[in-house]
Structure formats: C-alpha cells, structure tokens
Amino acid sequence: MLNEKFIEDIIMVALSTGGDFAEVFVEDRYNTEITMIGGKVENSISGRDFGVGIRIFKGLNSVYAYTNQHNKDALMDMAIKTGGAMQGTKRDMELDFVKYDYRNINPIECLPNSVGKSQKVAVMREAYEAADGYSDRISQVIVRYLDYNQNILVANSEGKFAEDERIRTRISIQSIASKDNEMQTGLYSPGAHMGFEFYDKIDVGQYGREASRIAVTMLGAEPCPSGRFPVIIDNKFGGVIFHEACGHGLEATSVAKKSSVFADKIGQQVATDIVTAIDDGTIPNAWGSSNIDDEGEPTRKNILIENGILKGYMIDKLNARRMKMDTTGSARRQSYKFAPTSRMTNTYIAAGESTPEEIISNTECGIYAKYMGGGSVNPATGDFNFAVMEGYLVKNGRVDKPVRGATLIGNGPDILYKIDMVGNNLEYGQGMCGSISGAIPTNVGQPMIRVSEITVGGRSGGK
Amino acid sequence: MDVDRLKGQIFEHGKNEGFTDMEIFHENNSGFSCKVFKGEIDNYVVSEEGGISFRGVHNKQMGYSYTEKIDESAIKVLVEMAKENAEIVENEEEEIIFKGSKEYKNINLCSNGLAGIPTDKKLDFIKELERKAYSIDNRVINVNDCIYNDYENERGLYNTKGLDKNEKSNFALSYISVIVRENDEIQNARAFKICRDFRDFNTESLAKRVVDRALSYLGAKPVKSKTYTILLENIASADLLKTFSGIFSADNVQKGRSLLKGKLGEAIGSMPLTIIDDPFMDGGVAGRSFDSEGVASEKMSLVEEGILQGLLHNLKTAKKDGVESTGHGYKSSYKGAITVAPSNLYIQPGLNTYEDMVSSMDEGLIITELQGLHSGANTVSGDFSLAAKGYYVKNGKIENPVNQITIAGNFYEVLKNIEIVGEDLKFAMPDITYVGSPSLKIKDISVAGE
Numbered sequence: 001m002l003n004e005k006f007i008e009d010i011i012m013v014a015l016s017t018g019g020d021f022a023e024v025f026v027e028d029r030y031n032t033e034i035t036m037i038g039g040k041v042e043n044s045i046s047g048r049d050f051g052v053g054i055r056i057f058k059g060l061n062s063v064y065a066y067t068n069q070h071n072k073d074a075l076m077d078m079a080i081k082t083g084g085a086m087q088g089t090k091r092d093m094e095l096d097f098v099k100y101d102y103r104n105i106n107p108i109e110c111l112p113n114s115v116g117k118s119q120k121v122a123v124m125r126e127a128y129e130a131a132d133g134y135s136d137r138i139s140q141v142i143v144r145y146l147d148y149n150q151n152i153l154v155a156n157s158e159g160k161f162a163e164d165e166r167i168r169t170r171i172s173i174q175s176i177a178s179k180d181n182e183m184q185t186g187l188y189s190p191g192a193h194m195g196f197e198f199y200d201k202i203d204v205g206q207y208g209r210e211a212s213r214i215a216v217t218m219l220g221a222e223p224c225p226s227g228r229f230p231v232i233i234d235n236k237f238g239g240v241i242f243h244e245a246c247g248h249g250l251e252a253t254s255v256a257k258k259s260s261v262f263a264d265k266i267g268q269q270v271a272t273d274i275v276t277a278i279d280d281g282t283i284p285n286a287w288g289s290s291n292i293d294d295e296g297e298p299t300r301k302n303i304l305i306e307n308g309i310l311k312g313y314m315i316d317k318l319n320a321r322r323m324k325m326d327t328t329g330s331a332r333r334q335s336y337k338f339a340p341t342s343r344m345t346n347t348y349i350a351a352g353e354s355t356p357e358e359i360i361s362n363t364e365c366g367i368y369a370k371y372m373g374g375g376s377v378n379p380a381t382g383d384f385n386f387a388v389m390e391g392y393l394v395k396n397g398r399v400d401k402p403v404r405g406a407t408l409i410g411n412g413p414d415i416l417y418k419i420d421m422v423g424n425n426l427e428y429g430q431g432m433c434g435s436i437s438g439a440i441p442t443n444v445g446q447p448m449i450r451v452s453e454i455t456v457g458g459r460s461g462g463k
Numbered sequence: 464m465d466v467d468r469l470k471g472q473i474f475e476h477g478k479n480e481g482f483t484d485m486e487i488f489h490e491n492n493s494g495f496s497c498k499v500f501k502g503e504i505d506n507y508v509v510s511e512e513g514g515i516s517f518r519g520v521h522n523k524q525m526g527y528s529y530t531e532k533i534d535e536s537a538i539k540v541l542v543e544m545a546k547e548n549a550e551i552v553e554n555e556e557e558e559i560i561f562k563g564s565k566e567y568k569n570i571n572l573c574s575n576g577l578a579g580i581p582t583d584k585k586l587d588f589i590k591e592l593e594r595k596a597y598s599i600d601n602r603v604i605n606v607n608d609c610i611y612n613d614y615e616n617e618r619g620l621y622n623t624k625g626l627d628k629n630e631k632s633n634f635a636l637s638y639i640s641v642i643v644r645e646n647d648e649i650q651n652a653r654a655f656k657i658c659r660d661f662r663d664f665n666t667e668s669l670a671k672r673v674v675d676r677a678l679s680y681l682g683a684k685p686v687k688s689k690t691y692t693i694l695l696e697n698i699a700s701a702d703l704l705k706t707f708s709g710i711f712s713a714d715n716v717q718k719g720r721s722l723l724k725g726k727l728g729e730a731i732g733s734m735p736l737t738i739i740d741d742p743f744m745d746g747g748v749a750g751r752s753f754d755s756e757g758v759a760s761e762k763m764s765l766v767e768e769g770i771l772q773g774l775l776h777n778l779k780t781a782k783k784d785g786v787e788s789t790g791h792g793y794k795s796s797y798k799g800a801i802t803v804a805p806s807n808l809y810i811q812p813g814l815n816t817y818e819d820m821v822s823s824m825d826e827g828l829i830i831t832e833l834q835g836l837h838s839g840a841n842t843v844s845g846d847f848s849l850a851a852k853g854y855y856v857k858n859g860k861i862e863n864p865v866n867q868i869t870i871a872g873n874f875y876e877v878l879k880n881i882e883i884v885g886e887d888l889k890f891a892m893p894d895i896t897y898v899g900s901p902s903l904k905i906k907d908i909s910v911a912g913e
Binding site: 028031034035037038040041042043044045046047048049050051060061062063064065066067068069070078081082085117118121139140176178181182183184185223224226227228254257258259261337339373374375376378380381383384385386387404405406407409410411455456457458459460 | 500503504505506507508509510511512513514516526527528529530531532533534540544547548549550551552553554555582605607640642649650651685688718719720722798799800834835837838839841843844846847848849850866867868869870871872909910911912913
C-alpha cells in the first residue's frame, strides 16, 4: 500500500484549493476466476487490480479522481488537478492520523492464494458431476469459481486511517435442461466472506443437484398465468423482493435528493406491522459483510423498518451532509474506480411467526415463488420487477404444478402494505447488486412471506 | 515503466518458463464525468487507468493473467500466474496466437471534436441541460440525473508471431432523467445522446425529449391482461436485441447455449428482418479495425430477409466449424478471456414511419421502455417477461399511457412475429456492444396488467 506520510501529503495538496474534506482510497486486490464448461476447465484467469482514488468535498460539491499510477509524482499531480476543480483558498489545518483498530468480524481460516488451483478445480468438478448426474435431461452444466483478496486503505482529512482485508469466495452452478427444441436453466450461486474453508462448510454437490432440479422442473412447466394473485415468496434469495422494492429507495443516494418515495417518512408507518427490515454489515463471514465500509466507518446493524414504522436510511458521508444526518457505515464501492455511496450490505426481513406450512395452507389460489431470479427498481417511482426462476401454482392451500416465465411487478411502498404473512424460516441468498458505485456483493434474505396481491406477468393470458 | 519496454522482458521470461506463443494486450483509458444537481456540480470524476494482460500457450493450453500495477514486478507475476492457469485448463481444441490478417481497414474512431473541448464548456453544457429541463414545464419537480461523460480508450495488441496493432477511440455520452408530478402522481423518463463531436449535443432537444416523455406518462394505468400486437419503440427494441445478441455467437451455439444450432440458411425471422454487424459504421461506439485476437474486422449480415446467414466467430469457434473467423473475437477488457461479441449490431431500418405504424394498429400497445432485462430474460431459452411502459392504442390513435404491465414472449418467436420494420434506427445505451434497432411492429405478445 502507500505509506502514511505520502498519503498525508496527498491529502494536504488535495485541500490546497479550498476543499473542506479529502479522502484517499487505495486498493490492492488479487482475483481468480475459473470456468468449467461440460466438465472441462475452459478458462482460468488470475490478476491483480491496483489503484488509488482521491475524493474532495467542498460543502455539497464533490470531486473524485482515480488512477492506477502508483508513483509519487503521478499521484501528487492527480491530487493537484483534482483540487483544481474546486475554486477557493486553502484553509489552515493540521492532520494527525489515528489508526483505527477494529474488531475482525470476518476471520479467515484458509487464504485462497494458499490453495492450489487443482484443489479449486476439484471442488468445481464435484459440483459439475452432481449437477450433470442429476438427470438425462441435463444437456450442459457451467460451473464458475471465483475468489478474491481485496486489501483496502482509507485515510481522510479528519484523521481517519483504516485498513481492511476482504476475502470472498463464490461458486456458481448453471444447469441447462433440454427437451426437443426447448431449454430451461437453473442456477445456484452460494458465496461468503470466507476463504477456501467455505467448501468445508457447504456441500457443493447438493447445490449442483439443486440447480439441475430447477432446470428439469421448469422444462416440464407450463407458462405462468398472468394477472393479479396472492404470491408466496420463499426464503433465501426471495429476499430480493425487499432489496429491489424497498432497499434501494432507503439508500441515501436517492433519499437525499428526495427522489425516493421514502424521503421524509422517518417515524411514519410504511409497511404492515409484521414487517421488520434490517441491513446488517456485521454478520460474521456473510457475503455482504466487511469490517469497515469504504469510507473507513465500522459497519453496523441498521434497523430500516421496525414493526412497519420507518426507522432509518443507509447513509454515506456526502449524503449525510445533504441530509444533516449521521453516516451509517453503509458507504460501498466496487473498486477504486468508483466514489463510494450508500449501498446495502446484508439486507433482510426479520423472521415472523408463521410456519411455511401455515402460509401455504392459508392460500386458496395463488403463485408460489420457490426461487427468485434477479430484478430491478426505479427508485423515483418505486416500480420494481423481478423474475421467478422456479414457480408453482397454489390451489386450495396446496402447492400445485410448476409454472415458468413469471415476472412479478409492482410498486415498493405499495407492496409493503400487502405483506400479510411472515414466516419463521429466515435464510439468506447471495447476489451482486449493481448501482452507481458499481457491482458489489450483497446478501438478501427473508423468511417465507405472503403478499396479498402482486401483478404476475406470464405468457398464458388472464386467470 | 512503459509497456513497450516491459513487453520484451515479459516475452523473454515467458519463454524461459516454457511458453511457446505469447501475447500482450494493453489498454489505457481516460475519462471525465460530471453530474449536476440543482445548478451545482454534484459529482465530478476524472480518471486515468489501464492495465496489461498476458496470455500464452504452455503445454498446448492457454493461460491468462493481468495486472494493473505496471512495474518490474509485473514481469514475474504475469508469467507465473498464466503458467499456473494453463496447467489446469483442459481444452481439446488447438490454442491460437494469431500472426495477423493480410489487410486492415483504416478507420478513424477518435474525433478531435471531442478531445479538445475544455472542461468548462462541458460543465456549462450539463448545467444548461438541467436548467432547460426545469424550465420547460413546472410539473418537473426533480431532474434526478443529469450527467455528461466522455471516454478515450487506447488498446494495443502485440505477440510473438509478430503482430503489433493499436487503435484509439473516444465518445461522449449525456444522460438525463426527470421526475414530474401532477397532483399525487409521479412519473419518470430518461433520455440520452451519444456522439463523437461535442457540437452534436443539443440541450434544447434532449431536455424537450425527456420532459415531453415524462409528462406523456401522467395518468398511466395498467391494461387488461391479454395478447396484444405491440409497437416496440426503437430504443426498447434495441435493448431487447442487445439482451439476446448472444444467440448469434458461434461459441454459444457450439456450447448449447443458443437455439440457432443447425439453423444456417433457414428462416429464423420474418421477411422484413435483416440484421447487420458493422464495425465501420459511422459513429459506432463499438467500432474497430481489428478484434481482440488481431483479426481484421469486416461488415457482415447475420440475417437477411429472415434467413440466418452467419454466426459471429472468433479463431477457435471458426476452426471448430471449419470456417474463417469473422473478426468477432472479444475481450471485455484486459481482465477478460477471449469470447465472442458483436461490434455495432443493428436491425436494418425499413421504410415505414412511426406514425404510419401507429395508425396501422386497430388495438395494441406502444412499448417505450423495458425494465428488468438482466433478470427477466432467459438468454438460453429465449423466454422473457419484462416490466414495461408505453401507451394504449385504439383505432390507430394513442388513447392513454400505460404502466405496471409486463410483456412476455420468446425472443425466437418474436423474430418470426415482426410484421413491420420502421425507418427510425436508434441505438441502446452502449456497454460491451452497441446495438440498434428501428421501431418494430410485433404480433402476439402476452401482456399482464389488470
């Protein structure tokens, strides 16, 4: 990384034109990605990312510059140019770094770079064989493996000097099932803020079989009916509904400029009283966890909604100024190529009291979304959409035949008032969330929930 | 430390470590981006970055590596990582480092009409754009995104077979999103403009386009769930084609991820459908004279009057099918491995005006915007179910705006159900590819609403 004195010099130069806050972010990261197609390793790529970002604020104005130059002259030059975008005179200040010593909530047992590539391939092969062997209908299996070791340093003109090491590991299994001229896919992608020990804790074969089971089930499925139905959304990745429908609207990125439907609603009821939602960057070794955020603040457990009442937002430093509120340890970025902003970490709806059996048996007619695909939202209107990867009809309180090609659409604030049952089986799923500060690892989670009415888009006409 | 000096040392070290053929790909990017919010510069980003990637054949297998830290340490790191990677790869086909094509077309992808524009002018432009958007109508309550970006990319490809190519390109993008309110109803619309000459940006027309669009959505409601004929507006249609453009990749066809297997020479679309890939297209953001393997680029027809004429190939997929590479070997950046991707891909415009297409509809929907393309579209099966916005058309006239609906279908069937192709070719926001389409009239689309 860069030494303390050098970073201090950069910050002082960056503030020489009237900025009131400056921050340096240094990233050094090693990546490994292996792709196995049809049981053979097709590609293996490894590499090193390295770069520096400099950010300066003056009031609500912000300037960001990044480079992967690493020599002193080039970086000082960049600091001068970046500062040049601010017009003003230097204020007197002194800088005294306080090294931040944090608790390590994400202990790593086995560093990815201490494990030979052939061991990584062996894990992939186990997943491949389980997926491929599931059924004769499986025509292709693609297994992707990735790990990375990201070392970051954040220092700022307030004296903050903090470092963090994020090690993340993930395997993704995509099964394709074919019959005649039709194909369906199933996907499972578990991941964690862990080293190679992750594979001692999970059974990759089980995930491989699950990916294939989804693909084969969907191959026989009929097109989903369209219209408005009660929808039961299962746990784990089902939490993507809250992530898309509400989570993005609670990020300061959209709240601060009042372009979110949740702006100015703290203390007000925004959901049914059985809904409690949390963003928690401190869950040990979880996919979306880190010790500190990308502004150097310790991550926290932030209650967003408690028993239906809006309690808080996720806030980064710049938006904190705009909103005149405190930061929440939620500033994240994909890499040094992005200025940080408020983002989700591990976001979930807390467990309720109903059992999954009760929820299903209380639903006369509707759709059961067992596994969700991804989705997106327009934070300005709250309109969201997301795809159902594995869905079923529900008839007379029982899960009926599978249906494919369903998309759920609706409006975030509206849907929160329609959650009428919350299960007791909270679990998480892993995803990559894309927004203005890049693609970052996020956990979504929830127990099984029921929404009294959602518009379901499918291909087989009205109900 | 510059790449010119490093590359000789990397090749030498690689040779000592047992690599036969080797290649270095190098990229330098510089960018500027600014965003304005209520008259203030809200975000201002300058960047200068790049990296080098190495790939080489070791015991008949290709190993890849890259680094963004370009110094002496890179020599050892790149070669070692690539060797370790080559050792686990299990490809049966021959790995190829290419010696070069006979001829390359000379094209200019880097305009001076952009490179020389001072920052102040760009800031003035983006502030003016925001001001105009607010001034057009007092129902505009928020210009939530008002952004100007420009990029310059320089890439170089050198290998031990003697290839030495480089190319520079640039483009600029302006993007605006507005929120309008009437009573308690909120609507939103977005618009963008891409060009290589700063003078092509016009604040008046961009602001008017986005505000008019947002206002036109006021009063939007879902329609009845049933099957409709739709007029898929040019940018929405380009977005859909972009999402499914991978079906034309020979790599996907060979690996069972595209249903175009064995369909060459067969009708896969309706008569009015012709799809072109043109790396030399004027103003094409994905333009190039050579691909990521060094093969000379060429213009080609993928589909002509509905008949599948060809697939996109790189060297490896071409060899497998016994054809020549079409120059579509693609690396997303120095971080990627060689895959296949189109350059500037578009549906060839027809002769029909937008107005004529609307008036030809008894009952139908104009679809202006699609959402959830990354999740609601299955690029393998072709199935899609996407949130959409637009207008309801009755007897050839727009009756009311429509939202909170989904449109669902199968892309392979859509190609066959295109009835009319418009004259109004437009391109979607660029990412790895630059994809365009005119507005298309398509029958039999399932719509879910009420």
